[in-house]
Amino acid sequence: MSGKPKLTYFNGRGRMESIRWLLATAGVEFEEEFLETREQYQKLIKDGALLFDQVPLVEIDGMKMVQTRAILSYIAGKHNLYGKDLKERALIDMYVEGTADLMGMIITFAFTPPKERNLALIIERATTRYFPVYEKVLKQHRQEFLVGNRFSWADIQLLEAILMVEEKEPTVLSKFPVLQVLKDHGQDFLVGNQLSRADIQVLESILMIEEYEPTALSEFPLLQVILGGQINK
Numbered sequence: 001m002s003g004k005p006k007l008t009y010f011n012g013r014g015r016m017e018s019i020r021w022l023l024a025t026a027g028v029e030f031e032e033e034f035l036e037t038r039e040q041y042q043k044l045i046k047d048g049a050l051l052f053d054q055v056p057l058v059e060i061d062g063m064k065m066v067q068t069r070a071i072l073s074y075i076a077g078k079h080n081l082y083g084k085d086l087k088e089r090a091l092i093d094m095y096v097e098g099t100a101d102l103m104g105m106i107i108t109f110a111f112t113p114p115k116e117r118n119l120a121l122i123i124e125r126a127t128t129r130y131f132p133v134y135e136k137v138l139k140q141h142r143q144e145f146l147v148g149n150r151f152s153w154a155d156i157q158l159l160e161a162i163l164m165v166e167e168k169e170p171t172v173l174s175k176f177p178v179l180q181v182l183k184d185h186g187q188d189f190l191v192g193n194q195l196s197r198a199d200i201q202v203l204e205s206i207l208m209i210e211e212y213e214p215t216a217l218s219e220f221p222l223l224q225v226i227l228g229g230q231i232n233k
């Protein structure tokens, strides 16, 4: 056992993606096991690894954690991304729940039959219900981040939500200049504001691939965000 957290999920973003983002923000390296067969999943259940017979599963600090919210709270608390007191934590929870609701709409979208999909509703909710709240908070307290003038789980999850909506509608931030700034600055914090050995290796391989194919990152917005800032340095 390496001591690194081990993430078990399907080979997709789904509910695990926010956990990956949060660990990356905290500068924590992790291992992943992708469930590719029904048998792998059933074995986990048979072994008693899944409390509610569901993934995501994160093995961390001697625990087999399930339930996405519980996992995220644990990681945020452990790595100082969860406010300095109960009131800051409550704010972070509220902001995170908002972005989780928005992201939930997008996750569901992928599994909805094409005829029933309602992308317009997602964009409408993003631009009239969710993004205005965060834009207003940032404008009002004139600080760089949503809570307590320091980068938190609320910011990282908002970044993730922004990119998810931008994948559907690239101009979605056009009326949210403050969120645009948060998005541009936020990337510096995604790897704990410093390069790890894993980041350097990934960066090196990306640059090698880009020498042959300059547009290689075009379909990988998450990699662009995580490493884009570093490539420019």
Ligand SMILES: N[C@@H](CCC(=O)N[C@@H](CS)C(=O)NCC(=O)O)C(=O)O
Binding pocket: 014, 015, 053, 054, 055, 056, 066, 067, 068, 069
């Ligand atoms: N509340 C749980 C829900 C987990 C969940 O629905 N997981 C799905 C995969 S995304 C699953 O394991 N489905 C299999 C099943 O429910 O039998 C969480 O947030 O982690």
